[in-house]
Amino acid sequence: MKKTSLNDIAKALGVSKALVSLVLNNRGDEMGINKETQRKVIKMAAKLNYKPNLVARGLRLGASKNIGVIIPDISNPFFARIARTIEDEAGKLGYHVTFVSTDENPQKESRLIRLMLERQSDGLIIASSQPNTADILNLRRDNVPFVLIDRYFPQVKTNYVVVDNHKAAYNVVTHLINLGYRKIALVKISPEYLTPIRFRLAGYRDALRDHGIRYDKHIVREIPFGEGLANQMEPMMHDLLFRPLSVEAVFFLNNSLALAGLEVINRMNLRIPQDVAIVSFDDIDVFRLFHPPVTAVAQPYREMAKEAVRILVKEIQSPHKRNEKSQMVFAAKLEIRRSCGFYK
Amino acid sequence: MKKTSLNDIAKALGVSKALVSLVLNNRGDEMGINKETQRKVIKMAAKLNYKPNLVARGLRLGASKNIGVIIPDISNPFFARIARTIEDEAGKLGYHVTFVSTDENPQKESRLIRLMLERQSDGLIIASSQPNTADILNLRRDNVPFVLIDRYFPQVKTNYVVVDNHKAAYNVVTHLINLGYRKIALVKISPEYLTPIRFRLAGYRDALRDHGIRYDKHIVREIPFGEGLANQMEPMMHDLLFRPLSVEAVFFLNNSLALAGLEVINRMNLRIPQDVAIVSFDDIDVFRLFHPPVTAVAQPYREMAKEAVRILVKEIQSPHKRNEKSQMVFAAKLEIRRSCGFYK
DNA sequence: GTGAAAGCGCTAACAT
DNA sequence: ATGTTAGCGCTTTCAC
Numbered sequence: 001m002k003k004t005s006l007n008d009i010a011k012a013l014g015v016s017k018a019l020v021s022l023v024l025n026n027r028g029d030e031m032g033i034n035k036e037t038q039r040k041v042i043k044m045a046a047k048l049n050y051k052p053n054l055v056a057r058g059l060r061l062g063a064s065k066n067i068g069v070i071i072p073d074i075s076n077p078f079f080a081r082i083a084r085t086i087e088d089e090a091g092k093l094g095y096h097v098t099f100v101s102t103d104e105n106p107q108k109e110s111r112l113i114r115l116m117l118e119r120q121s122d123g124l125i126i127a128s129s130q131p132n133t134a135d136i137l138n139l140r141r142d143n144v145p146f147v148l149i150d151r152y153f154p155q156v157k158t159n160y161v162v163v164d165n166h167k168a169a170y171n172v173v174t175h176l177i178n179l180g181y182r183k184i185a186l187v188k189i190s191p192e193y194l195t196p197i198r199f200r201l202a203g204y205r206d207a208l209r210d211h212g213i214r215y216d217k218h219i220v221r222e223i224p225f226g227e228g229l230a231n232q233m234e235p236m237m238h239d240l241l242f243r244p245l246s247v248e249a250v251f252f253l254n255n256s257l258a259l260a261g262l263e264v265i266n267r268m269n270l271r272i273p274q275d276v277a278i279v280s281f282d283d284i285d286v287f288r289l290f291h292p293p294v295t296a297v298a299q300p301y302r303e304m305a306k307e308a309v310r311i312l313v314k315e316i317q318s319p320h321k322r323n324e325k326s327q328m329v330f331a332a333k334l335e336i337r338r339s340c341g342f343y344k
Numbered sequence: 345m346k347k348t349s350l351n352d353i354a355k356a357l358g359v360s361k362a363l364v365s366l367v368l369n370n371r372g373d374e375m376g377i378n379k380e381t382q383r384k385v386i387k388m389a390a391k392l393n394y395k396p397n398l399v400a401r402g403l404r405l406g407a408s409k410n411i412g413v414i415i416p417d418i419s420n421p422f423f424a425r426i427a428r429t430i431e432d433e434a435g436k437l438g439y440h441v442t443f444v445s446t447d448e449n450p451q452k453e454s455r456l457i458r459l460m461l462e463r464q465s466d467g468l469i470i471a472s473s474q475p476n477t478a479d480i481l482n483l484r485r486d487n488v489p490f491v492l493i494d495r496y497f498p499q500v501k502t503n504y505v506v507v508d509n510h511k512a513a514y515n516v517v518t519h520l521i522n523l524g525y526r527k528i529a530l531v532k533i534s535p536e537y538l539t540p541i542r543f544r545l546a547g548y549r550d551a552l553r554d555h556g557i558r559y560d561k562h563i564v565r566e567i568p569f570g571e572g573l574a575n576q577m578e579p580m581m582h583d584l585l586f587r588p589l590s591v592e593a594v595f596f597l598n599n600s601l602a603l604a605g606l607e608v609i610n611r612m613n614l615r616i617p618q619d620v621a622i623v624s625f626d627d628i629d630v631f632r633l634f635h636p637p638v639t640a641v642a643q644p645y646r647e648m649a650k651e652a653v654r655i656l657v658k659e660i661q662s663p664h665k666r667n668e669k670s671q672m673v674f675a676a677k678l679e680i681r682r683s684c685g686f687y688k
Numbered sequence: 689g690t691g692a693a694a695g696c697g698c699t700a701a702c703a704t
Numbered sequence: 705a706t707g708t709t710a711g712c713g714c715t716t717t718c719a720c
Binding site for chain 2: 689690691692693695696697698
Binding site for chain 2: 049051052053054055056058059064073074075077080081083084087096097098099100101114115117118119120142259262263266285286288289290291
């Protein structure tokens, strides 16, 4: 059973497909087409179970009404939330969304950017894992509407929506220091060139410095993104938490690190916060549920996603002034819970 | 700056676009096109930054190489995992994927199915929230390749990939009974007509019956899908856990329910499993990390997603024998942890 | 070896 | 008030 096209309806009725197109796009009245004719067209469309071919329409109109969203991993709760909000907000504006996951792999990301463009996405939202700006500069040169989210490139003028990672990390460390902790370890994830990681690290260093604590590279650690996270966490935590390092607090730079770290700490039968205090970046739901609840930096992901869509769609719809770029920096909120020994 | 098309390359070289198309699709040798000409075409394509328009190609070829995935909520970890695996597996077979979320809303699901078809998806993977089979029957009538996942319709012959929910729930309850629990509450989510919910409930009833325990409707509860979950959980837990009901164990029928329930139980300062034992369906990562770790039913989501893609792509690629339908029922695994008082 | 032409389904401009 | 035509970018058939 072949799909019904405009032509099939036109033939069945002995009219032209242009007329059918107009009627079905609710432009019948505007074009002064006979009410009765319109009725017949609509009826026949229903009878033949007509579904417009949006691909053909997109080809004709030069717009797909599709937004490509390129993120590291749709199964990471932080990005899943952002993705979901983007989906909803884009829907309100008449766009649908295609998500793809890069696994923090720059080559894969390049391929996926290309794929989205070949599939004629009208614009892109990207949480980029690129170490350099080549792809981004290409997009800009080609006048492709896009918005960076979560990560950006300070040296390039683009649209972006991020949080103030430096300040957020600074606040975390200050909070810990105020509670009396001095030996504060930091566990980050590679690739380390990403702006969120770099700025969080800088916030950590600056907070230490401003409180007269020396930066100690031995208690700043890194784990590569990927599956083996749990395995590497175990020896690392042993190393940090026992002599000679004996850190008092650990600041995890994202939610996956914190989850892996918590699992290890539980296995080691250490108490939080008595034996070690814990803070994480990214406030995922379950942090509230742990024993004790985990202090974490909450990013306003809804607002971020919403803004990203708003900026993108605006740029898509005004092809003329594509050189006005928007930069949005949101404040993150430190959700203080009991894992660092302070009870709200 | 306009996008480069085949025609632009053809003109720049004074050849026909047919030739360019052949060369760029690596069919130059096969068609015996001059090596030197091929080289020039490829060079010019690179110089003009040519990107094939996959939409136009799809229109011509009648295949988009796209799979539509329709699920309740991409930000639910269970579906996010499935989605991610589908993305990877489809990618291996040369397909890309579009995810959309229905929020368990049947009308929204109908609209999204239609949208995916209008966007010319070659096939669909659906975790359906429909109370009836109308949409499914339409899809079948129109010969659209699709695979149901997680939920299915027993009265309709379709492809589907699910777990044996009855058996899994039966095992959960049997496990609890063997540990000595008698008053076992069940908390389910609406819509209740979904096969997983129905079969899990049936498994619960059958296990009780087989062990000579009377089914008590007062300790079988339901919460509607949506935002207000936490609010409704609180009074419900009070009701179940204190007199006169005083249940000894609670079986949550999915991960969101269990998370909300755990939060309330923590707030009530009850101990797990001493005051109440807990089991959940869906084994999400964090269950391992709770104090105590939560016993849960693990679905083999990787295998399920992989099978769904395999079945779908096979059907897409063999338009002739579309009436051979595959039904896959996977066994779920009960991950026994300490939340029900049994220590492995 | 290469080119010309047709056509996928649609819509906009132009005719009548 | 309705129809005709052209063309979006691509691939395929057939002709030279």
